[in-house]
Amino acid sequence: MKFEHATRDRLALLPVGVATRHLDQAVLSGSEPPAQVALLRAATVIADPSARWNTTPIRELTEQATTRFAGDRAAADAWLAPRLHATLRLTRSEAADKDLWAYLAMVVAPDYVLWRHLPTSGENSRRTPAVQASRFVGGTSVQAFARLWWAAEMCRDGADYAPVEAACAHQDFLNTALRLDIMDHRPTTLAVLRVVENLAAAGAPRLGDQVNALCKAIGIAGSTLMYEMIGPDELPDDAELLAWIDDADSAPPVPWDRLPDGPDDGSAPTSSVDALTHLFEDINQHLGRLRDRSRTLTSLG
Template identity: 55%
Template sequence: MRRFTERRTGADAWLAPRLHATLRMTRAEAANPELWNFMSLAVAPDYVIWRHRRAATSEMSTPTAPADRFVGAHYKNAFARLWWAAEMFRDGEDYRSVEFACSNQDVLNTALRLNSIDHRPTALALLQVLRNMATRRTSRLGDHVNALAPEINIVGSTLMYDVIAPAEPPDADAVLDWIAEGESAPTVPLESLPDGPRDGKVLKSSVDALVKIFEKVHEESPYLRRRGAPAEESGSGVSLAKPGG
């Protein structure tokens, strides 16, 4: 909180990998909402209010945070959203992709809801498409995130991502070993990224295959077209309802 006093949203990219590397658990354990409710209501409610506070409505009122930041779904709860973002967007032990994902609020608010993000090559391909746009200095990147997310779900209803972009099964033993090592592991570093579980990296060929598909689909997207302009030159501020799941 002291580190990001001037830019609260910047805390997400910093905290997500460190939270994941501190709370070492399986996905099954992390799927328990009671854990995250306890974190938000009992362990660090001050952080939740600081990070997600709404402006006071009068001089007599105090800042508050939306209830779903305390007891909401995994993509809403203040801590669950960061842990799951780290889990979905990491590349094995490497958290650098998590930093990039969490530096964009639209990725956290939109992409994290997608069922297709459970397929890690899809998650990393989404980030690579966004990196390519950032390299080209595409304006209003958030609009593209909000358009690309439903496009990925739509394409995924007709294409089997796990066939087009195969992923090695995660090494469950490596995850369990990493969890066990947490008993004696030092505190996560504050100035450098920690190491995640060595459960296998995503095949570059799988990510590249999906990047080509996503960029082609997005190039032809109706979401961002305006007066016949190419998709990357427009921005319609598209909002996305929960896609289900």
Template identity: 55%
Template sequence: MPRRPLLDIPPVLGLLPDAAVTKHLGRGVQSGLEHPPQVALRKAATLLPQQESRWQTAPIRLLLDEAMARFDDNRTAADGWLAPRLHATLRMTRSEAGDGRLWNHLAMLVAPDYVVWRHKGKEIAQGSRFSGPHYTQCFARLWWVAELFRDGPDYKPVEIACRVQDVLNTTLRLDVIDHRPTAQAFVRVLEKVLAAGTPRPGDHVNALSSAINAAGSTLVYDVLAPDTPPLVDDLLDWIAASEDAPLVDLDRLPVGPDDGQAASSSVEALLPLFEELLSEAPVRLRSRTEEEPAIAQEEPAVPRPRNGVSLEKNLPSWMM
């Protein structure tokens, strides 16, 4: 079989519309037998400013090649290694990260081989891994799990969160995880579950995620565990510093933006609630074929919180 030509990777990231991905994403690309049509996709894309080093593709490509070399025997383990390093390399605001066209460009023009390597099933990688919501798309899910579970500059909670795939597949979909004390308390409970050697921790993650989501909205948790707004100027300084920042260390965790951490008192306030929710939540033991939820599903696997939730109605009896 003839070898495929090497990817001609653009020097900087760009914005690639969903329609272009839909038009040019076929089974050959999803299976890894073909590269996406680079000429047509480049014509459809808009490149980001080349003078901003944070958009350069070479440092990202270096990370992806390293991940494939390190974790070829355990590809899911690549997530916990790559997520903080991708976040620290691709420095941007949440608004910028919310533009799906950026992730389309990364998946189709910079690293389609990584998408296939990481997410190929028996035959193909699902289309939503190339272009999809933030909790499904190959690279967006990694950036966002790092953004939502980091504790200010500390990426260690991200590594813990990524040890169980259901955190990315289910918990990442919850609006309440945007509340920093909630995210940190969740990781603390997860860490205890893992330390105890609990069998099939993903089933417990799903049960806890569903219970946390059903127990209240972000507003409810903000009453129980107040959070302070992130330090936007410090975040922007960290982004600006990317111009002179060295490549992230491949063996030590990088340092994220020092834009504020979740108050320890607020995290401690939520811990007993989350531990009780986990102890009372029904755990659905799945078969092995169900362990990673279907990625083609577009709606969350657990209900989203609603505004106006009654605080007393959703708290355990011991907190009323």
């Protein structure tokens, strides 16, 4: 039900089907902006008057990100993800609505989507670079803003966003690991991330390939191993989460030079993360032995 016309000052719900119809080549290449008037008319206003639906803080974040990371667009993910999550305080049910993210990408900050995801044109390329439509209207693992919010939601350890920053610093983890269904289990996510960080700290060669292979192996093993039994989690404190969401009206803007605080709804048990880290390290060592054997056979051949 539409109570009033949507505006760029407040978040609203834009039907993905409508958004998709306005994603022509001109918009995807950045040569023309999305048709704002038509999109606003099609959007449904969110009746909740809470300040958490204000778009000004989000605009400030995206503008700051483009300034800070002008020379390294991918690095903006690690900075923006925890701050977007702490600014846009949502339940998981609310964050699962693609129409919300479509509005954010098409109406509030289409310039950021283009800045972050527009490919650079090669010198010999005859095709005009264009952003993939999924960056505007895709699923939670690819949509420009949803992917960051959900990365923060899945990787935070209660109020601590440090794991989020680490996760988003590794694009292979962000683009591969977080697509696995097993990552809904917090100790599993934090354990995989710990293994990836150890590999990076050790200067592992071809880190991206190793991360992808590790994630594939852990996903396959997860079909027979019960990670929830090996490293049990505790239920999050929903009351604390809802209180944190309600505090949006009085919360100050998120800090730019230090990590914000997330909802204090409980941390993953350390013993569970440790147990799963040990398991995943063993899996990674097994993969390493297989790689070494393959290289040996190749050299002998």
